[in-house]
Amino acid sequence: MKTTILGLSTVYTNEVSENLNELLASFQTYYQNLRGIHWNIKGKQFFELHVKFEELYTDATIKVDNIAERVLTLGEVPLHTFDDYIKNSKVAIGKNITKDEKAVQLIIDSLTSLLKIERVILKLSDEANDEGTNSLMSDFIAEQEKTIWMMKSWLGD
Numbered sequence: 001m002k003t004t005i006l007g008l009s010t011v012y013t014n015e016v017s018e019n020l021n022e023l024l025a026s027f028q029t030y031y032q033n034l035r036g037i038h039w040n041i042k043g044k045q046f047f048e049l050h051v052k053f054e055e056l057y058t059d060a061t062i063k064v065d066n067i068a069e070r071v072l073t074l075g076e077v078p079l080h081t082f083d084d085y086i087k088n089s090k091v092a093i094g095k096n097i098t099k100d101e102k103a104v105q106l107i108i109d110s111l112t113s114l115l116k117i118e119r120v121i122l123k124l125s126d127e128a129n130d131e132g133t134n135s136l137m138s139d140f141i142a143e144q145e146k147t148i149w150m151m152k153s154w155l156g157d
């Protein structure tokens with residue numbers, strides 16, 4: 001089996017990097033969804049939600065950077081252009097959303113899509129003993145599951 005300098009198989013490294021790039025593209029869509037609702041939100045909950053959405057997109061920028069740098073650490077190249085993000089993203093785009101419940105639902109839907117990709121990467125990295133990628137995914141998953149719970153609570157579900 002051909003391995004990389006990290007001791008991971010090159011076949012695995014290629015595959016997981018493709019999935020990490022899909023996650024990166026999807027996270028960029030999630031990030032831009034958050035910017036959109038941060039800017040466009042209207043109503044009596046404006047101040048609370050405007051700040052909450054900023055908190056989430058600030059966190060998303062850190063995660064975007066961590067995903068891209070994991071791809072580089074594995075020896076591959078992270079996607080970084082808008083056209084590649086549009087081609088590879090699995091997160092639905094939210095446009096001109098002004099209503100609070102629709103905005104919160106957009107976050108839940110985006111996170112649900114991200115979780116699906118992360119669970120694929122979690123399984124792949126587990127089977128390959130790639131602890132670095134695996135622990136990154138488990139941290140993301142636990143945080144996002146908690147955010148989904150909070151968003152659902154806000155909706156009264």
Ligand SMILES: [Fe+2]
Nearest residue numbers: 038039050054
């Ligand atoms: Fe702002």
